[in-house]
Amino acid sequence: MSREDSLVIHEIYTSIQGESTFAGLPCTFVRTTGCDLRCVWCDTPQAFQGGSRMTRAEVLERALAGNTPLVELTGGEPLLQPGVFPLMRELCDAGRTVLVETSGAADVSFVDARVHKIMDLKPPGSGEEGRNRWSNMLSITPRDEIKFVLADRRDYEWMREAIARHALVRRTPNLLASTVFGALATRDLVAWILEDALPVRVQLQMHKYIWGKDAVGV
Ligand code: SF4
Numbered sequence: 001m002s003r004e005d006s007l008v009i010h011e012i013y014t015s016i017q018g019e020s021t022f023a024g025l026p027c028t029f030v031r032t033t034g035c036d037l038r039c040v041w042c043d044t045p046q047a048f049q050g051g052s053r054m055t056r057a058e059v060l061e062r063a064l065a066g067n068t069p070l071v072e073l074t075g076g077e078p079l080l081q082p083g084v085f086p087l088m089r090e091l092c093d094a095g096r097t098v099l100v101e102t103s104g105a106a107d108v109s110f111v112d113a114r115v116h117k118i119m120d121l122k123p124p125g126s127g128e129e130g131r132n133r134w135s136n137m138l139s140i141t142p143r144d145e146i147k148f149v150l151a152d153r154r155d156y157e158w159m160r161e162a163i164a165r166h167a168l169v170r171r172t173p174n175l176l177a178s179t180v181f182g183a184l185a186t187r188d189l190v191a192w193i194l195e196d197a198l199p200v201r202v203q204l205q206m207h208k209y210i211w212g213k214d215a216v217g218v
Helices: 056-065 084-093 134-139 153-165 186-196 206-211
Strands: 006-016 026-032 052-055 070-074 097-102 116-121 145-150 175-179
Touching (some): 070 084, 084 097, 145 153
Parallel strands (some): 070 097
Antiparallel strands (some): 006 052
């Protein structure tokens, strides 16, 4: 069996998308085990270890059995496992709309062009700012989404500068900003965005409003 033939999976389940421009839609989530970052506000530390090794064929079967048009690969960091790349291709071939949530630290250049990349760039408040792989911006297309989770005003100003310095508006219309739950008031974020006329979509982490603040991220 090659390294691409199996994956370590934390869980596979069906719910609704809590974030991104797909928020609110039914989606099957494939959550892989393992992450090479340790964001201070991470809401899925349980996915750092454990899980079960499954064949890729079994993961594909379970993901399709969710019977939702949308399938998201998430983690942890899904792109750490080589089997994720052929799995995403197979899900696209099966007619699914495929999303991958990635931290921005992993190389996305080998992700199938049909996949919607949702890249979570890390501001200083995450403690992982130094891990952003800026060369990934060359692989961002209008199909993709760039997400900023902000803990304070410093994070906001960092986002504003990153958007300008990397001309992110020219890469994708899907720039998303949300706050670390309980750390920064969304109304403050909205006021700052309006003041600067930033072309950013404010999003709420919908799953936390439905199932409570401890609900697992997507
Ligand atoms: S990249 Fe995601 S899973 Fe990894 S530590 Fe950060 S928030 Fe948690």
